[in-house]
Amino acid sequence: xxxxxxxxxxxxxxxxxxxxxxxxxxxxxxxxxxxxxxxxxxxxxxxxxxxxxxxxxxxxxxxxxxxxxxxxxxxxxxxxxxxxxxxxxxxxxxxxxxxxxxxxxxxxxxxxxxxxxxxxxxxxxxxxxxxxxxxxxxxxxxxxxxxxxxxxxxxxxxxxxxxxxxxxxxxxxxxxxxxxxxxxxxxxxxxxxxxxxxxxxxxxxxxxxxxxxxxxxxxxxxxxxxxxxxxxxxxxxxxxxxxxxxxxxxxxxxxxxxxxxxxxxxxxxxxxxx
Amino acid sequence: xxxxxxxxxxxxxxxxxxxxxxxxxxxxxxxxxxxxxxxxxxxxxxxxxxxxxxxxxxxxxxxxxxxxxxxxxxxxxxxxxxxxxxxxxxxxxxxxxxxxxxxxxxxxxxxxxxxxxxxxxxxxxxxxxxxxxxxxxxxxxxxxxxxxxxxxxxxxxxxxxxxxxxxxxxxxxxxxxxxxxxxxxxxxxxxxxxxxxxxxxxxxxxxxxxxxxxxxxxxxxxxxxxxxxxxxxxxxxxxxxxxxxxxxxxx
Numbered sequence: 367x368x369x370x371x372x373x374x375x376x377x378x379x380x381x382x383x384x385x386x387x388x389x390x391x392x393x394x395x396x397x398x399x400x401x402x403x404x405x406x407x408x409x410x411x412x413x414x415x416x417x418x419x420x421x422x423x424x425x426x427x428x429x430x431x432x433x434x435x436x437x438x439x440x441x442x443x444x445x446x447x448x449x450x451x452x453x454x455x456x457x458x459x460x461x462x463x464x465x466x467x468x469x470x471x472x473x474x475x476x477x478x479x480x481x482x483x484x485x486x487x488x489x490x491x492x493x494x495x496x497x498x499x500x501x502x503x504x505x506x507x508x509x510x511x512x513x514x515x516x517x518x519x520x521x522x523x524x525x526x527x528x529x530x531x532x533x534x535x536x537x538x539x540x541x542x543x544x545x546x547x548x549x550x551x552x553x554x555x556x557x558x559x560x561x562x563x564x565x566x567x568x569x570x571x572x573x574x575x576x577x578x579x580x581x582x583x584x585x586x587x588x589x590x591x592x593x594x595x596x597x598x599x600x601x602x603x604x605x606x607x608x609x610x611x612x613x614x615x616x617x618x619x620x621x622x623x624x625x626x627x628x629x630x631x632x633x634x635x636x637x638x639x640x
Numbered sequence: 641x642x643x644x645x646x647x648x649x650x651x652x653x654x655x656x657x658x659x660x661x662x663x664x665x666x667x668x669x670x671x672x673x674x675x676x677x678x679x680x681x682x683x684x685x686x687x688x689x690x691x692x693x694x695x696x697x698x699x700x701x702x703x704x705x706x707x708x709x710x711x712x713x714x715x716x717x718x719x720x721x722x723x724x725x726x727x728x729x730x731x732x733x734x735x736x737x738x739x740x741x742x743x744x745x746x747x748x749x750x751x752x753x754x755x756x757x758x759x760x761x762x763x764x765x766x767x768x769x770x771x772x773x774x775x776x777x778x779x780x781x782x783x784x785x786x787x788x789x790x791x792x793x794x795x796x797x798x799x800x801x802x803x804x805x806x807x808x809x810x811x812x813x814x815x816x817x818x819x820x821x822x823x824x825x826x827x828x829x830x831x832x833x834x835x836x837x838x839x840x841x842x843x844x845x846x847x848x849x850x851x852x853x854x855x856x857x858x859x860x861x862x863x864x865x866x867x868x869x870x871x872x873x874x875x876x877x878x879x880x881x882x883x884x885x886x887x888x889x890x891x
Contacts, residue, residue, distance in 0.1 A: 367816075372724055373732035391764035399761065403752050475748035479741070479765045480724035634727040637720075638655075 376630050382482060389481045396489040401496070419453065419501035423508070426452045430569045442600050443512040447571060449505050450596045454530055455568035457498040458588060459559050464490040465538020466545050466555060473640055483633050487538040495531055502527075505599075517601040526594040533587055533618045540625035543632045546640050567592050573604055580609070587621070590614025645817060645848050646699040646722070650731035653717050653872075657687035691717040693872045694731070699865070701816075704839070704849040706863035706880070708888055714872040715852045719743060719821050722850065737816025737848070740766045742806055742823045751795035755786060755805055758794055762806070768813040776812045783838075784808035785831070803827055811838055818842070820851040824858055836861060856889065 377385075405411045427445040468490040469476070469483060476483060509516065545551050563569075566588045575583045583589055591614055593607035632639070692714045699705050707715040720726045722733060723741035748765060749758045759780060763773035773780075781787045784805045786797075794802065803826040810818060818839075824832050839849060839862055853859055859866065859880070866884050867877040876884050 367736045369734045369736050371732055371734055372721065372728070374727040374729060389764070389767070391769055392761075395761045395764045395770075399750065399753055399757060402757070406752075475750065475765075477725060478743050478748035479762075481765050634724075637726050 374634070376634065379626060379630065382484070382630060382633075385482045386484060386488075389485060392481050393485045393489045393492070396485065397492050397496075400489070400493040404493070415497055415500045416504070418497060419456070419504050422452060422456055422501075423449055423504065426569065442603065443514055446505075446508060446512060446514060446600060447596065447603070448569060449508060450599055451566070451568040451571075451592045453498070453501045453505060454588065454592050454595060455563065455566055456501070457494055457530065458534055459563070460497075461491045461494040461534040462537050462541065462559070463555055464494055465534065466541035466551070468538070469542040469546050469636065470549075470640070473637075476640075477637055483636055484539060484629055487542045488535055491531070491534045491538050494534070498531075516599050519598045519602050522598040523595065526591050526598060529594075529615070529618060530588075530591045532622065533591065536618070536622040536625040539629050540621065543628050543636075546632070546636055562586075562588075571596070571604065572607070572610065581613075584610040584613040585617060587614040587617040643701040644698050645701045645736045646697075646850070647734040648695060648697040648718075648722075648731075649733065651692055651695045651718070651721060651728045651733060652690060652730045653692040653714070653721065653726070654729040655689045655691055657689050690872045692721075692728070695869070695872075695874050697867055697874065697877060699848060699850060701848055702843060702846040703864045704843055704851070704862050705865045705867060706859045707850070707852045707867050707869060708854075708859065708885075709869035709875075713869040715869055716743070716821055717872075718869070719819050719850065719852060723819055735817070738767055738814075739817045739819060740810040740813050740815030741819035741821075742803075742810050743819070743821045749794045749802065749806070752793055754793055755790040755797070758805070759809055762809045763813060766810065766813045766815065772813075780805075780808045780812045783811065783834070800827055800831070804831055807835060811842075815847075817848045817850065820849065820853075822852055822854070824853060825855060832858070856885065860885070 401412075405414055408414060410417065423445070426448050430444075430448050465487040468486040472486050476486075541551060541555065565583065565586055567575075572580070572583065572589055572593055590607060590610035590612070593604075594611050594614070596603045597606055695714070695718065697705075707718065709715050717726070719741065720743065721728050722735070723739060723743060725743070748762065750761060753761065759777060760770055760773050764770065768776075781790060784801075784807070786801045786805055789797065789801060794805070797805070803823055807823060807827075824835055827835065836858060843849065843862075843864075849862070851862070863880040865878065866880050866888075868875040868884055868888050876887070878884050
């Protein structure tokens with residue numbers, strides 16, 4: 367049997383990932399549990415997984431298509447353009463607060479047993495990701511409804527899909543450790559998300575942003591992801607959004623690096639800090 | 641050295657008593673940044689408290705070590721460091737084998753989940769895969785004696801039921817080392833007897849125990865070794881049949 371060393375030094379990334387893998391069962395149990403709790407004591411139960419994105423799509427196509435009358439020159443059905451932006455935004459705006467609150471919300475477990483703490487934000491994001499996947503299935507039905515067929519670009523869909531999940535995980539990891547030390551962030555994040563909705567091309571396409579602002583706008587990692595998703599699902603829509611996709615990958619990586627460093631440095635001290 | 645399973649080396653744990661140097665909100669943190677004052681958590685503050693100071697101990701396979709000492713002497717802190725809940729400030733511990741720990745009541749049960757669901761959550765956290773847990777489920781329920789309440793959320797459990805289920809799970813995950821903090825004092829006499837019997841049986845199977853207890857009777861029955869902690873320092877350690885226990889009782 368191997369010796370395990372317990373000391374005050376932060377763990378290395380590789381060693382930590384190995385441990386995450388070792389404790390993956392905890393994540394499975396947590397995900398299943400969150401799903402159960404989310405729909406326990408509801409009349410419709412799991413059907414809410416379908417209802418929520420369905421209602422969202424209905425409201426959004428009404429608001430942006432009918433009321434705001436943003437309908438543009440695209441040959442693509444306008445609701446599909448909107449869904450492509452609203453589905454990822456909805457996921458992001460749910461997953462980030464869930465990830466952020468996951469450590470503080472599980473302090474009673476953290477104080478009693480050991481497991482790599484990163485499992486908590488990851489599991490929290492994963493639960494929202496399930497809803498996210500269901501929403502894309504509805505999107506496919508929407509395509510059928512409009513008689514719309516995506517082009518070859520759809521092969522790139524999984525890449526943007528994955529990037530968004532990675533982005534949510536790393537933002538969740540970062541905010542969750544900050545939240546343990548500075549609970550101020552809890553009050554700040556909902557507000558930031560409200561602003562975020564307007565600087566993200568969820569209800570419109572980034573073509574509407576004036577040229578001189580495009581670079582600054584692309585610093586928001588969601589811009590590249592959403593434009594990339596539109597490109598891959600809607601036959602290349604306005605051409606490949608090279609700049610915003612590049613910026614988005616760079617910012618995602620940067621946030622990921624900061625998040626991992628912060629998390630590894632704080633992981634062992636969480637109980638003392640809380 | 642061959643059959644040592646826990647090797648504690650100069651372990652220290654420091655707590656800052658005054659929270660002056662610990663920024664609790666962004667505002668105080670930013671203020672300290674502006675003022676140029678050190679904002680680091682590790683800044684030694686005036687009032688520090690050493691919960692543990694240079695503790696070195698070894699536990700061999702199959703031993704049952706009881707930590708004794710007054711309240712606040714560092715027993716629970718040592719168990720928490722062993723269970724990897726908190727890190728030592730300095731020093732290190734080397735452990736061989738899987739640890740299952742029961743710290744205070746309810747080892748991280750989720751209040752909203754039923755007893756059944758918590759069995760699997762807990763099993764996963766103790767490193768026992770779901771299939772294994774499924775196989776041992778009946779034995780766990782049987783041992784805990786709360787089968788009537790397995791489908792009740794544990795938030796409705798009494799503290800006795802809580803600890804029964806928690807002990808039953810920890811006892812059935814086949815850990816090499818079991819860490820118990822004052823667990824036995826919660827259950828009733830019958831359950832305590834059951835646990836003591838279980839522990840004696842496990843000991844014969846070379847399982848190692850580290851426990852904290854104020855109950856001298858159960859220490860005398862179970863412990864092969866005792867370690868006496870006083871104000872965070874190791875005062876005396878040795879076999880349980882030496883006169884450490886008498887000296888501790890006398891002081």
